[in-house]
Structure formats: structure tokens, C-alpha cells
Amino acid sequence: MNIAVCVKPVPDPEKYNLLEIDPKTKRLVREGIPTIINPADKNALEAALRLKELHGGRVAVISMAPLFSQDKIKECLAMGADEAYLISDRAFGGADTFSTSYTLAKGLEKTGIQFDLILAGNDSADGATSHVPSQLGEWMELPHITNITEIEIHDGIASVKKKISDGLIEYDMELPAVAGIARNSNQPRMVSAMGIVKAKNKKIEVYTQKDLDVDEGLIGLSGSPTQPGQLLTPDMSRNAKLLQGEPAEIAAELLAIIRKAGIAV
Amino acid sequence: MENKKILIYAELKGGSLETSAYELLAKARTLFPAADAAIALAIAGCGIDEALKEAAVSGADLVYGVDSPRLELYHVDYHAEALKKIAETFHPDIFLIPASCTGEELAPTLGLKLRTGVAAHCVDLQVDQNGEFLQMVPAFGGKVIGEIYTPKTKPQIASIKPGMFSVIRQQPRSCKTVLLDDSFLEELKTKIKLRGIEKDEPSGVPVEQADVVVCGGFGIETADNWKQVERLASLLGGAVGSTRPAVDQGWVSGEQQMIGTSGKTVRPKVYIGAGVSGATHHICGMKDSNVIISINTDKDAEIFAVSDYKIVGDGAAVIKALCELLERRQ
Numbered sequence: 001m002n003i004a005v006c007v008k009p010v011p012d013p014e015k016y017n018l019l020e021i022d023p024k025t026k027r028l029v030r031e032g033i034p035t036i037i038n039p040a041d042k043n044a045l046e047a048a049l050r051l052k053e054l055h056g057g058r059v060a061v062i063s064m065a066p067l068f069s070q071d072k073i074k075e076c077l078a079m080g081a082d083e084a085y086l087i088s089d090r091a092f093g094g095a096d097t098f099s100t101s102y103t104l105a106k107g108l109e110k111t112g113i114q115f116d117l118i119l120a121g122n123d124s125a126d127g128a129t130s131h132v133p134s135q136l137g138e139w140m141e142l143p144h145i146t147n148i149t150e151i152e153i154h155d156g157i158a159s160v161k162k163k164i165s166d167g168l169i170e171y172d173m174e175l176p177a178v179a180g181i182a183r184n185s186n187q188p189r190m191v192s193a194m195g196i197v198k199a200k201n202k203k204i205e206v207y208t209q210k211d212l213d214v215d216e217g218l219i220g221l222s223g224s225p226t227q228p229g230q231l232l233t234p235d236m237s238r239n240a241k242l243l244q245g246e247p248a249e250i251a252a253e254l255l256a257i258i259r260k261a262g263i264a265v
Numbered sequence: 266m267e268n269k270k271i272l273i274y275a276e277l278k279g280g281s282l283e284t285s286a287y288e289l290l291a292k293a294r295t296l297f298p299a300a301d302a303a304i305a306l307a308i309a310g311c312g313i314d315e316a317l318k319e320a321a322v323s324g325a326d327l328v329y330g331v332d333s334p335r336l337e338l339y340h341v342d343y344h345a346e347a348l349k350k351i352a353e354t355f356h357p358d359i360f361l362i363p364a365s366c367t368g369e370e371l372a373p374t375l376g377l378k379l380r381t382g383v384a385a386h387c388v389d390l391q392v393d394q395n396g397e398f399l400q401m402v403p404a405f406g407g408k409v410i411g412e413i414y415t416p417k418t419k420p421q422i423a424s425i426k427p428g429m430f431s432v433i434r435q436q437p438r439s440c441k442t443v444l445l446d447d448s449f450l451e452e453l454k455t456k457i458k459l460r461g462i463e464k465d466e467p468s469g470v471p472v473e474q475a476d477v478v479v480c481g482g483f484g485i486e487t488a489d490n491w492k493q494v495e496r497l498a499s500l501l502g503g504a505v506g507s508t509r510p511a512v513d514q515g516w517v518s519g520e521q522q523m524i525g526t527s528g529k530t531v532r533p534k535v536y537i538g539a540g541v542s543g544a545t546h547h548i549c550g551m552k553d554s555n556v557i558i559s560i561n562t563d564k565d566a567e568i569f570a571v572s573d574y575k576i577v578g579d580g581a582a583v584i585k586a587l588c589e590l591l592e593r594r595q
């Protein structure tokens with residue numbers, strides 16, 4: 001079993017309250033917000049490592065990100081991935097999900113490995129489009145399903161459970177296939193000291209544009225069908241009026257407010 | 266300039282149209298007020314006669330249907346192919362898809378099949394001063410909103426979270442219904458086999474439809490205290506809402522009542538949040554509530570900044586007091 005896991009370094013989602021837009025440059029100020037591996041991608045990596053424990057084979061992680069993300073990729077190797085591929089080139093910058101998934105597909109092809117399964121997080125914390133897994137499947141002409149909470153492999157088939165609004169749907173996908181793994185669907189393992197030592201000898205191969213057989217019209221910002229306009233920070237603030245007193249007094253005030261808002265109780 | 270064509274994917278629920286179809290129809294009508302846009306609904310299901318009839322009087326100009334046993338339950342390959350066929354028949358400029366658990370997967374899949382751009386989870390749709398369609402997408406859990414254009418390719422696909430727009434019933438128009446031949450689905454090869462479906466027990470009033478939402482967060486502290494949240498919701502004839510940690514604690518079963526970027530979008534008359542810190546991911550799903558009341562022990566809690574009324578104190582205690590007051594009055 002060869003499994004690829006797509007991982008994306010993102011600003012730590014627990015700190016998004018701190019994000020600001022610079023009023024002059026209109027750019028996002030991310031200072032003081034550390035980069036982490038996208039939470040759902042850790043669930044995907046955990047799922048891959050468990051499948052490897054059951055069925056053998058190897059787990060490769062692949063990422064399209066700036067070079068400084070190597071540290072974060074190392075963390076995936078320390079968790080237990082066997083090798084890593086980092087697609088990194090200015091030319092890929094500003095890619096939307098259409099061109100990101102195209103570039104990732106080309107990167108996977110370049111590894112020369114026949115992957116049986118390609119896992120991604122279901123959504124990234126920053127963009128949160130949840131597009132890349134399906135679009136990667138389309139580029140690679142492989143079956144794909146997202147929002148997966150459980151995955152099992154047997155006889156060349158991936159049996160999966162997909163979360164829908166009122167329950168779960170079960171499917172069998174013929175391998176090779178692409179799966180988007182839901183956040184919180186498992187408990188990603190911690191990095192052990194042994195893992196860190198082992199990671200030192202694992203390779204991170206870097207691909208630039210010239211290493212990949214890519215069509216220039218499909219990469220980076222210029223190859224993206226969607227184009228960003230301005231960034232705005234919505235003003236959601238309200239004038240919170242303080243209610244004080246004993247719980248019983250507050251309750252009486254609340255009841256009046258609730259009635260005034262049009263609730264007949 | 267030719268009039269714009271807008272296609273809306275109308276999802277089905279038990280044979281009739283999901284509310285999202287009406288939300289998107291109402292919004293689509295407002296986009297090009299000067300030039301009358303042609304709006305079509307796309308319906309893909311099995312046994313869709315009733316849905317087609319309902320759609321014909323919804324205020325749309327056109328209804329396209331694909332009726333096939335292959336579409337009885339959701340299947341990404343069959344549903345995407347059916348919608349692709351409709352899009353290739355109608356040639357829309359804009360294609361609106363509800364970002365439901367299933368639409369969320371169909372939108373990007375169609376984006377590639379139709380070789381076009383997709384804007385995800387839009388919180389608003391606009392037309393700028395140059396007449397260009399503009400999609401507003403949330404980033405960083407909703408802390409930032411980005412404008413997205415799809416300048417070069419058609420259709421411009423946008424997915425929109427259910428609940429984002431209000432339903433405004435439209436006058437029926439003279440509407441043509443086109444049922445497409447479904448044989449292309451019989452011929453479609455798929456490597457995905459549907460095995461079955463497990464439905465959750467429905468848990469009371471759906472949170473997105475309630476006039477009052479009582480939302481508990483991690484600050485509710487215990488499963489026992491959580492019962493007060495349920496008691497208040499029921500006394501007010503409303504629904505229980507939750508944050509992510511409340512789901513993780515097992516105080517609510519499943520995510521059906523979870524509010525936020527990865528959960529439901531609610532806009533009730535009254536939202537009461539107790540023990541909720543006000544993380545961006547949660548606020549994104551409740552900020553449009555009419556009246557927001559928050560209870561938190563931390564006087565600097567972020568949720569207070571988006572509240573109309575704040576109470577610095579114990580969430581469970583205040584909720585319990587309100588329950589007692591309501592019970593005494595009954």
C-alpha cells in the first residue's frame with residue numbers, strides 16, 4: 001500500500017481573532033501567528049499511518065508551500081511518514097484550488113510512485129474551501145469522496161463513511177482513489193522523541209517549476225480561474241449592554257428582552 | 266448586453282425542494298435588477314414529478330430535471346454528471362450551489378468538469394459597478410472576507426451555505442420545464458458503489474429554523490449543567506445550539522446543532538450564548554442573529570464584542586434562574 005497525504009501549513013486557527021488588515025496596504029497582518037500543519041491534515045496523516053500499520057507499505061506527504069515550511073513537514077516525518085515532497089516555487093504562488101490541485105497532481109506524478117490511496121484533509125483552516133480533494137481526484141481521473149469519518153481497505157477497495165447533514169453514507173471506492181478526511185475524525189498521534197530522531201534521516205525532496213511537467217497556463221495566480229479582489233474585515237461589533245444583579249433579577253430582565261424581541265412566552 | 270443566465274441547484278428533501286433553493290432564488294433575483302435575468306432551477310433525483318411542479322411555480326423562469334434511479338441517494342459521480350448535463354444545456358453565466366454536505370462536494374467537482382472557477386461558502390453575492398459578478402468568501406474562519414472574481418471562464422460557480430440568505434417568496438412566472446433524457450447516466454462508468462445510509466435520530470427543532478437558540482459552550486462545564494441549556498431551549502420553544510467543544514464533550518450527540526464555519530448558520534430572533542468564548546469560527550455562524558445575549562465568567566470574553574447584552578457570571582446559574590422564572594409563570 002502506497003499512501004500519499006496532502007498537507008498544508010496554515011496560520012494557527014486558534015489565533016485568527018488576532019488577524020488584522022493593514023489599513024494602508026490592505027494586506028493581511030499575520031505577525032505573531034505561528035504556522036502549524038492544517039488540523040484536518042493531521043487527521044488524514046493519522047488515518048494513513050493506521051492503514052500502513054494494518055497493510056504495510058509506505059506513507060509519503062506532499063505539500064505545496066514556501067520553503068520555510070520545511071520545519072512543519074519535518075513534523076509529519078516525525079509523526080511517522082516515510083518521506084516528503086515539497087513543491088515550492090514563486091511561480092506557484094497565488095494559486096486557487098483549481099491550480100493548487102493541478103500542481104499537486106503533477107507533483108504526485110513526478111514522485112514516480114504508484115499511489116493506491118491519496119488522502120487530504122477535508123478542509124484547510126485558512127481558506128476552508130474543501131475543494132482540493134475532489135479537484136485532485138478529477139485531475140487524476142480517480143474516484144474521490146470528501147468528508148470521510150471512517151476508512152477501511154480490503155481487496156483493492158476503500159470502504160468509507162461520509163458525513164452528510166443527517167447521518168452517514170457508506171460507499172466502496174475502487175483503488176486508487178482520493179479521500180478527504182474529516183477534521184476530528186481520529187486522534188492524531190503525538191510526535192515522540194524517537195520519531196524526531198528518525199525524521200533526521202528521512203528525505204524532503206523539493207520540486208520547483210522546472211522539475212514538474214506543468215502547463216504554465218494552469219499554475220499560480222495567472223493560471224487560476226478565480227481572482228481575488230479586496231480583503232475586508234466585517235464589522236460585527238455591537239454595544240453590549242451590561243446586565244447586573246442576582247441571577248433571579250437578571251432572569252427577569254432577560255425575559256423582558258426576549259419578549260421584546262418577538263418571542264411569545 | 267444579453268441578459269444573464271443563472272442556474273441554481275435545487276436540492277431535494279423528501280421529494281420537495283430544500284429551503285436553500287428558495288434562498289438562492291430570492292438572492293439571484295436581486296442581482297441584476299435592471300436587466301431581467303433568466304433563472305433556472307436544476308433538479309436531480311428519482312421520482313421528481315412533485316418537485317418539478319413545485320419548482321415551476323417558485324418564481325423561476327425555467328426548470329431542468331434529470332429523473333433517474335441512479336439519483337435516488339446521493340452519489341458524487343451521478344449527481345455531478347446530471348448537473349453538468351443541465352449546465353451544458355442551459356449555458357449559465359452563474360451557477361449557484363448550496364454548500365450543504367453534498368453540494369460542498371459537487372461544486373468543486375463541477376468546477377473541474379466544466380473547467381471553471383468556484384468560490385466556496387460565499388457569505389454574499391454582488392454585482393460591482395462594472396456589472397461584474399462578485400463573490401464574497403470568508404477566510405480565516407470568517408475573520409476576513411475576500412472578494413472573488415471569476416473573470417475568464419463560465420459559468421462562475423459559487424457555493425453558498427444554507428441559511429445565508431433569507432427566503433422571500435417570489436411571484437410565479439411563466440415557466441418552462443425541461444426533463445432531460447437520463448440515458449447518459451446508465452452509460453456512465455463509476456468506481457464508486459453506494460453501500461447504504463445511516464440516519465441520525467432527529468434531535469428536536471433544527472437549530473437553523475428556531476426563533477430562539479440557546480447555545481452552550483465549553484463554559485457550561487458539566488453534562489448535568491447542560492440539561493439546563495436543554496430545559497431553557499424547550500421552555501422558550503427554541504432549539505439547543507452548541508460550539509465544537511460541547512460536541513467533543515459529548516453533551517450533544519453529533520454536529521447537527523453545532524453553529525459556526527464548520528456547522529450551521531443561524532439567524533434567530535434571539536441567540537443566548539452561555540459559556541461561549543466567541544472564537545471567530547463560531548461567531549461566523551451566529552453574528553446575524555437579531556438579538557445576541559451572552560453570559561461568560563470572563564469580563565473580556567470576545568463574544569461580548571458582538572453581543573447586545575452581556576452578563577458577567579456563571580452561565581448555568583443564569584440559565585437555571587431563567588428556567589425557574591419561566592416555569593413559575595406557566
Ligand SMILES: Cc1cc2nc3c(=O)[nH]c(=O)nc-3n(C[C@H](O)[C@H](O)[C@H](O)COP(=O)(O)OP(=O)(O)OC[C@H]3O[C@@H](n4cnc5c(N)ncnc54)[C@H](O)[C@@H]3O)c2cc1C
Pocket residue numbers: 013014039124125481482483484485486507508509510511523524525526527528529539540541542543544545546547550560561562563566578579580581
Ligand atoms: C478549522 C476550524 C473550524 C472550526 N469550526 C467551528 C465551528 O463551526 N463552530 C464552533 O463552535 N467552533 C469551531 N471551531 C473551534 C473554535 O475555534 C473554538 O475552539 C470553539 O468555538 C470554542 O468553543 P467554546 O467557546 O465553547 O469553548 P472555549 O473557547 O473553551 O470557551 C469557553 C468559555 O466559557 C467561559 N466560561 C468558563 N466557565 C464558565 C462559566 N461557569 N460560566 C460562563 N462562562 C464560563 C470561558 O471564559 C470561555 O470564554 C473550529 C476550529 C477550527 C480549527
Ligand SMILES: Nc1ncnc2c1ncn2[C@@H]1O[C@H](COP(=O)(O)O)[C@@H](O)[C@H]1O
Pocket residue numbers: 006007008038040041044062063064065097100104119120121122123124125127128129130131132133
Ligand atoms: N498547498 C497545498 N499543499 C498540500 N495540500 C493542500 C494544499 N492546499 C490544500 N491541500 C489539501 O487539501 C485539503 C483541503 O484544502 P482546501 O480545499 O483548501 O480546503 C487540505 O486539508 C490539504 O490536505
